[in-house]
Amino acid sequence: MKRLFIMLCAAAAMVGCAEKGSQVVISDQNPENEAYNISGELAYKVVEAQSYEEFKRARVELEKYEEAFRNQIGGEAYLIYLEECNYIFEEL
Amino acid sequence: MKKRDNMIVVGIGAAFVFAIFAISYLYNPTPEITTPEQDAQMLGFKAEIIRTEADLRELEKLAYEYEIAYRHSYNGAKAMYFKSLVEPIMIAAGDRREAIRAEEDILAAAQHNFNQKLQDIDEAWTMPLGTDEEILQMIAQNEDSIIALEAEIAELQARKEQLGEEAWSGPSGSLDQKCLEEIGKVEANIKKCVASIEKFERKIEIIKLACRLQRGEEPVAEVAVDVECDCGDCCEESVEEIL
Numbered sequence: 001m002k003r004l005f006i007m008l009c010a011a012a013a014m015v016g017c018a019e020k021g022s023q024v025v026i027s028d029q030n031p032e033n034e035a036y037n038i039s040g041e042l043a044y045k046v047v048e049a050q051s052y053e054e055f056k057r058a059r060v061e062l063e064k065y066e067e068a069f070r071n072q073i074g075g076e077a078y079l080i081y082l083e084e085c086n087y088i089f090e091e092l
Numbered sequence: 093m094k095k096r097d098n099m100i101v102v103g104i105g106a107a108f109v110f111a112i113f114a115i116s117y118l119y120n121p122t123p124e125i126t127t128p129e130q131d132a133q134m135l136g137f138k139a140e141i142i143r144t145e146a147d148l149r150e151l152e153k154l155a156y157e158y159e160i161a162y163r164h165s166y167n168g169a170k171a172m173y174f175k176s177l178v179e180p181i182m183i184a185a186g187d188r189r190e191a192i193r194a195e196e197d198i199l200a201a202a203q204h205n206f207n208q209k210l211q212d213i214d215e216a217w218t219m220p221l222g223t224d225e226e227i228l229q230m231i232a233q234n235e236d237s238i239i240a241l242e243a244e245i246a247e248l249q250a251r252k253e254q255l256g257e258e259a260w261s262g263p264s265g266s267l268d269q270k271c272l273e274e275i276g277k278v279e280a281n282i283k284k285c286v287a288s289i290e291k292f293e294r295k296i297e298i299i300k301l302a303c304r305l306q307r308g309e310e311p312v313a314e315v316a317v318d319v320e321c322d323c324g325d326c327c328e329e330s331v332e333e334i335l
Binding site: 046052062063078079082083085086089092 | 195205
């Protein structure tokens with residue numbers, strides 16, 4: 001019983017760490033610059049996708065960062081992220 | 093005995109009046125005033141940190157409460173002096189909120205564009221495409237709908253102008269209420285038509301985008317046009333037109 005309990009705790013801790021690892025963390029150091037760079041990289045993946053599956057993967061990543069910029073940073077950096085993505089989408 | 097009863101009744105009455113005063117005081121607390129300059133400075137500090145519409149309303153309410161407190165504690169002149177100090181602060185706070193609102197509008201528009209574009213691309217990737225002819229037919233159908241709606245808008249505009257003239261030509265020279273209501277309905281219909289046109293335009297854009305994404309190019313239609321030759325005779329030539 002004790003071993004089972006320890007194993008369950010370890011599994012829960014591993015799941016917790018994995019969850020935290022998959023979350024996007026935006027650095028407070030120059031977030032505007034990060035917004036420029038990441039939005040460009042991810043939006044081009046969406047625009048240049050060669051299949052629907054590829055597009056879906058790129059979209060998930062793009063939206064994950066959008067959520068992170070919205071919730072963690074907001075303000076100017078978030079606006080830069082959105083406007084940069086919208087500018088790249090215009091290329092389609 | 094009778095005297096004691098009277099005292100009890102008076103005591104209960106006094107307690108009741110006190111309770112009412114206490115409750116009204118707690119519900120409407122008057123701010124503690126210091127000097128007009130200090131209080132205005134304190135409001136100035138608060139004005140610098142407002143972000144939302146609720147913050148601005150709260151600040152306006154506080155300024156009003158201070159003004160009332162000055163009126164009650166001193167006189168109208170003191171209250172007017174306090175108001176003159178606070179007025180530029182409130183104007184600056186209003187301007188600040190206006191600037192924040194403008195920023196919020198820009199952000200909301202950018203968010204809407206972002207989500208809309210992703211949805212359009214998703215729709216374009218999943219749209220089943222037929223032959224080139226079928227695609228061209230779909231585009232043509234949507235374009236025909238746009239032309240029909242534009243004609244409807246022109247008719248509605250003419251009707252609106254006519255109603256506008258009728259509204260002013262009443263017997264007493266006043267505005268005809270019925271005509272005004274009718275104009276309101278016509279304007280609502282125009283708005284609906286404009287929204288429908290935007291919908292059809294978006295459909296065409298998605299069809300074209302679907303072609304570009306799934307096939308790498310937009311469909312082309314072969315149309316016959318008259319081309320003037322160098323020799324001066326007219327001949328019919330087939331050219332490709334990219335839609």
